[in-house]
Structure formats: structure tokens, C-alpha cells
Amino acid sequence: MFWDEKYETLPKRDLERLQLKRLKKTLVHVQNVEFYRQKFGEAGIGPGDIKTLDDIRKLPFTRKQDLRNGYPFGFFAVPIDRVIRIHTTSGTTGKPTVVGYTKKDIRTWANLISRNMTMVGLSDRDIFQNMVNYGMFTGGLGFHYGAELVGMTVVPSATGNTRRQVEMIQDFGVTVIHCTPSYALHLAEVAEEMGAHLDSLKTGLFGAEPWSESMRRELESRLGLTAYDSYGLSELFGPGVAFECGERDGLHIWHDCYLVEVVDPATGEVLGEGERGELVVTPLAKEAMPLVRYRTGDITMLKGDSCPCGRGQKIARIMGRSDDMLVIRGINVFPSQIEHVLLDIPEVGSQFMVYVDRVNHLDEMTIDVEINRDYFSGELQDLARIQKKVVKELRDALELRTTVNLVEPGSLPRFEGKAKRIVDRRAGAL
Amino acid sequence: MTRAWDPRIEEMPLEDIKKLQYRLLKTLVYKLYSFSPFYHHRMEENKVHPDDIRTLADIQKLPFMYKKDLRDNYPDKIFLAPQEELVRYHVSSGTTGKPTVVGYTARDIENWTVSIARAMVSCGLGRGDVIQVSYGYGLFTGGLGNHYGAERIGATVIPTSVGIRNARSN
Numbered sequence: 001m002f003w004d005e006k007y008e009t010l011p012k013r014d015l016e017r018l019q020l021k022r023l024k025k026t027l028v029h030v031q032n033v034e035f036y037r038q039k040f041g042e043a044g045i046g047p048g049d050i051k052t053l054d055d056i057r058k059l060p061f062t063r064k065q066d067l068r069n070g071y072p073f074g075f076f077a078v079p080i081d082r083v084i085r086i087h088t089t090s091g092t093t094g095k096p097t098v099v100g101y102t103k104k105d106i107r108t109w110a111n112l113i114s115r116n117m118t119m120v121g122l123s124d125r126d127i128f129q130n131m132v133n134y135g136m137f138t139g140g141l142g143f144h145y146g147a148e149l150v151g152m153t154v155v156p157s158a159t160g161n162t163r164r165q166v167e168m169i170q171d172f173g174v175t176v177i178h179c180t181p182s183y184a185l186h187l188a189e190v191a192e193e194m195g196a197h198l199d200s201l202k203t204g205l206f207g208a209e210p211w212s213e214s215m216r217r218e219l220e221s222r223l224g225l226t227a228y229d230s231y232g233l234s235e236l237f238g239p240g241v242a243f244e245c246g247e248r249d250g251l252h253i254w255h256d257c258y259l260v261e262v263v264d265p266a267t268g269e270v271l272g273e274g275e276r277g278e279l280v281v282t283p284l285a286k287e288a289m290p291l292v293r294y295r296t297g298d299i300t301m302l303k304g305d306s307c308p309c310g311r312g313q314k315i316a317r318i319m320g321r322s323d324d325m326l327v328i329r330g331i332n333v334f335p336s337q338i339e340h341v342l343l344d345i346p347e348v349g350s351q352f353m354v355y356v357d358r359v360n361h362l363d364e365m366t367i368d369v370e371i372n373r374d375y376f377s378g379e380l381q382d383l384a385r386i387q388k389k390v391v392k393e394l395r396d397a398l399e400l401r402t403t404v405n406l407v408e409p410g411s412l413p414r415f416e417g418k419a420k421r422i423v424d425r426r427a428g429a430l
Numbered sequence: 431m432t433r434a435w436d437p438r439i440e441e442m443p444l445e446d447i448k449k450l451q452y453r454l455l456k457t458l459v460y461k462l463y464s465f466s467p468f469y470h471h472r473m474e475e476n477k478v479h480p481d482d483i484r485t486l487a488d489i490q491k492l493p494f495m496y497k498k499d500l501r502d503n504y505p506d507k508i509f510l511a512p513q514e515e516l517v518r519y520h521v522s523s524g525t526t527g528k529p530t531v532v533g534y535t536a537r538d539i540e541n542w543t544v545s546i547a548r549a550m551v552s553c554g555l556g557r558g559d560v561i562q563v564s565y566g567y568g569l570f571t572g573g574l575g576n577h578y579g580a581e582r583i584g585a586t587v588i589p590t591s592v593g594i595r596n597a598r599s600n
Contacts, residue, residue: 080558080560080586081557081558081584081586083586084581084584084585084586084587085581085586085587085588085589086560086586086587086588087589100586103584106581124514125514127513133591134567134568134573134574134589134591135567135573135589135590135591135592136588136589136590136591140567140568141567141577141589144574148517148518148539151517151536152517153513153516153517153518153519153533154517154518154519155518155519155521155569156518156519156520156567156568156569156574157568157569158567158568158569168521171504171505171531172505172506172519172531
């Protein structure tokens with residue numbers, strides 16, 4: 001089944017012609033952004049110098065740090081009164097990255113989600129429980145709008161109260177869920193504890209964090225559904241950029257809306273099919289916040305084989321990150337964010353270690369930090385107060401609950417050169 | 431500057447509003463009596479028939495409805511529209527275990543959105559305003575309801591939802 005068969009199955013030549021047309025338009029449009037006027041000027045290149053798709057290699061990359069430097073609206077290419085939505089993603093140093101959408105952007109985004117949902121066999125007969133954060137996180141409203149466009153019955157359950165989530169699936173006869181794979185496993189566990197059978201479920205859409213094939217088997221057998229991988233990032237609207245089809249062998253990325261390159265993260269050199277590198281995307285259908293050669297930080301490769309479903313070239317499932325970003329319960333966390341928070345609390349030192357574990361299938365983050373002797377009276381209640389303060393400051397900055405251990409000054413490892421403050425113990429957990 | 435989203439309805443003379451209300455009430459009562467087992471039974475019990483509704487004031491002949499009725503018919507036994515026409519469920523927390531479920535057709539969402547758009551425009555809001563919606567998004571109607579209304583009038587919506595303290599003051 002197709003949502004937009006013509007654009008989902010464009011023959012290579014027609015696709016490339018469309019991409020080039022849209023790329024040229026995008027390069028003119030980005031001239032409304034000071035950053036790009038300057039970058040293009042420095043490179044001595046104008047939109048007119050791009051004559052073929054390969055010419056894109058002459059253009060400079062855009063990095064997440066550039067977007068942060070533009071906080072809040074520096075990357076908007078339209079006046080603010082044409083922006084009807086703002087989302088933010090967590091940044092490394094307190095200030096988040098802001099993304100904006102015109103009315104047309106919101107429509108384009110919803111249509112891409114509708115393509116994905118239709119591709120895996122969903123229709124207006126389905127009842128869809130959306131178990132991710134609504135609000136600033138693009139996963140909630142993104143899928144909500146797509147499911148509504150398809151005509152499904154949407155249960156905007158958001159996160160939390162897992163027993164209630166189980167009851168709603170049963171009571172409403174929910175057929176499709178969307179959440180992080182780790183939350184899905186937690187849901188399965190709670191349902192098993194409750195002795196609840198989730199017979200109505202048939203499809204699970206999982207994303208916002210990398211997950212393995214063994215996780216897929218586990219989810220499918222315990223929840224009795226077929227699991228599909230979903231990929232996206234807020235800078236490219238949000239979820240919906242790429243999605244698995246029924247073959248479940250790589251993700252179809254929507255080439256009419258996203259011009260895809262895979263590059264060597266170290267050198268920026270463009271890689272060929274089957275070569276593993278960082279995904280770089282130039283969105284071709286974004287109005288409010290167009291980007292050129294955006295470095296996603298996600299590691300994947302372009303797949304060579306054609307797909308029996310008839311859609312375009314696929315990318316492999318995401319294999320990791322090229323930077324130090326962590327994904328904790330679907331929320332992006334940079335170690336520098338933690339550092340930033342700790343530096344503002346005089347009661348603790350600047351040395352810290354972060355441990356990430358998977359407990360009952362949910363990510364747990366533990367932070368060890370040294371206490372500052374000058375601020376510590378030696379009283380136990382003082383220790384409790386400081387610990388509470390650090391937990392609160394971290395929660396406000398990261399939107400995440402963490403466990404904080406205060407340790408003796410001088411007891412944490414010191415690093416020469418690049419610090420290794422993150423110990424991710426989730427690998428191999430599933 | 432206009433202060434109405436839909437001047438035809440919002441500035442309608444009272445007499446015309448009453449006529450419109452009567453027409454809509456009459457249709458509603460017939461529809462419920464004919465197609466809703468719950469309402470049919472309720473009206474029979476109270477010995478009232480749709481034909482008894484001849485003026486707007488005749489609404490007094492109809493029985494009241496209580497939150498308990500909604501709970502007793504959990505989750506969707508009281509819905510008039512078939513499931514495939516529903517595009518949304520919201521749920522309000524119940525005091526006695528089972529919550530109350532409300533369903534919406536696409537037209538319901540449209541009417542709801544328009545009513546919020548009217549309210550916002552009547553306060554002087556519109557395109558060019560930046561509206562931060564700090565109600566809970568999700569099953570609670572406050573978040574998505576205001577979100578859809580604010581989006582409709584062309585304002586810039588920041589869907590912060592609840593719970594992020596510092597991010598708001600930035």
C-alpha cells in the first residue's frame with residue numbers, strides 16, 4: 001500500500017531531476033539565512049554554481065554546533081509570523097537547538113509520517129496509541145499528526161503510568177503502538193505482571209534510540225506484534241525521515257524530500273554504497289528552516305540492492321553516533337550538558353563520571369561527582385541536601401531523572417587528553 | 431481590527447442564534463432517540479419523545495446526564511459515531527477507578543479547533559503572536575485543544591507542555 005505512490009516510487013532519472021530542481025530552489029532560499037550567506041561567500045560559491053547533484057560536494061557542511069550558535073531563530077529563512085510551530089532539542093551547553101515549521105512544513109511532515117504508516121499496512125481502521133512524550137519532543141506531535149492524517153483513531157497517551165497504558169490498549173482495542181523500544185519492553189513486562197493479554201496489537205513502531213535485531217525478536221514474541229524501525233531527527237522535521245517497509249531490511253529514506261550523502265566522519269569525504277559513515281542530509285522540502293549538508297551524527301550506509309516493495313534506495317539501520325551524544329530513554333544527552341550543570345553548583349567539583357545501565361529494560365543514568373570540601377560541613381543532612389540539589393538541577397536541564405552519588409574529593413579518575421567520562425553498560429544487555 | 435474569527439456566527443442576532451440552537455437541538459434529539467440505545471432508553475424512562483421538543487425551552491423536559499453515566503458506559507458504549515469514524519480519544523481521570531473516555535470524529539476536532547480559534551481571536555490574538563501552550567499534552571484535553579486552536583489562527587505555537595521549569599524562562 002502507498003500513501004503517495006508517484007513520489008514514493010519515482011524512477012531514478014525523474015527523481016534526480018526533481019532533486020536537482022528542489023536543491024537549486026533550496027540553495028536560493030537559504031540565502032535568507034545570514035549563516036549561509038556568509039558561508040557561501042567564504043567558499044566563493046553561489047546557488048548558480050550548482051549544475052548537477054554531485055556539485056553539492058562544493059558546499060560547506062552544517063553542524064549541530066552551528067544551529068546552537070544561531071539560537072534562537074538564526075536559521076529561520078522566513079519571517080517569524082510565517083512560523084506556526086517551534087520545537088526544541090536538548091543542546092550541549094544549556095541552550096537548546098530550536099527548529100521551526102511553516103504551515104506547509106507541518107503538512108509535509110505529516111504526509112511523510114502517513115507514507116511510513118501506510119507502507120507498513122496501517123490504515124484508517126487502525127487504533128493508534130502514541131506512547132511518547134508530547135510537547136517539545138517531535139516524536140509525539142509528529143506521529144500524532146501523521147496518524148490523524150491517515151484517519152486512524154489516535155489515543156494520545158504520552159508516557160508514564162504503564163499499567164494504565166496496558167488497560168487502554170485492552171479497553172480501546174489498540175492495534176498499533178509507537179514508543180521507544182526500551183519502553184515497549186517495559187510495557188511487555190508490566191502487561192505480563194498484570195496477566196494482561198494484548199491480543200488486539202498487531203504493529204509496533206519503534207524509534208528515537210538504536211535497537212538491535214535480538215531486541216526486535218524479543219518485542220515481537222512478548223507483545224505479539226510486528227516491529228518496525230523508525231528514524232528521524234528534529235532538524236529534519238522529526239521522526240518520519242526514514243522507515244522500514246515490510247521487508248524490514250533497511251530503511252527507506254524519502255529521496256524526494258531529503259538529499260542523502262554518507263561521508264567519512266573524520267575527513268568529510270563522500271563514501272559509496274555499502275561504505276559505513278555519517279549520514280549527511282540536505283532537506284529539499286523545508287521552508288522555515290532549510291539546511292545544507294546537515295551532519296546528523298548518525299552512522300549508517302547506503303544499501304545497493306533494490307527493494308521488492310518498489311520504493312527507493314534504503315539506508316542501513318543506525319549503527320551508532322559519530323559524536324559523544326547519548327540517547328537516554330529517547331532523550332538526547334551530551335556529556336557537556338552534565339558538565340555545564342555541575343560547574344554551576346559550587347558544592348560539587350568539576351570531576352564526574354556517568355554510568356548508563358539498562359534496568360528492567362529502561363535506561364538509568366548514574367552520575368558520580370566529587371564533593372567540594374569548602375562547602376561540606378561534615379553533616380549527613382548536608383550531604384542529602386547537596387545530592388537533592390544536584391538531582392534537581394540535572395532534571396531541570398536534561399528533563400531526565402538521574403541517580404547522583406557524591407564521592408570523596410580526588411577519588412574520581414583524572415584524564416590526560418580526551419576524557420572518558422561515560423561508561424555505557426547497556427551494550428549487550430539486549 | 432476585526433475581533434471575530436467567524437463574524438457570521440459570532441455576531442449573529444440573539445433571535446437568530448435561538449432559531450439555530452432550536453434547529454440543532456431538534457436534530458440532535460431525533461438522532462439520539464433513533465440511533466443511541468442509551469438515550470432511547472433514557473427518554474422512554476422519562477416518558478419524553480423527540481416530538482415533545484417544540485421550543486428551545488422544552489429542553490427542560492429532557493433528563494439530566496451525569497458523569498456517572500459516562501463512567502457506567504466505559505469505554506465507548508455511549509458513543510454515537512462508529513469506531514472507524516473516530517479520530518481521537520481523550521481520557522479524564524476518574525475518581526472511582528475507571529476514567530471517563532471521550533471520542534471525537536474529524537468534524538468534532540474541527541468544531542473544537544474553531545471554537546478555540548474564536549476565543550483566541552476574541553482576545554485579540556492572531557498571526558504574529560507567539561503562544562506557549564503550557565498545559566499537559568496527551569490525554570488531557572487542555573494541551574492539544576489549545577494547540578490546534580492556536581495553530582489555526584496562524585500564531586507561532588511553542589508546545590512546551592508541563593514540567594520543564596528552566597527551559598521556559600530561557
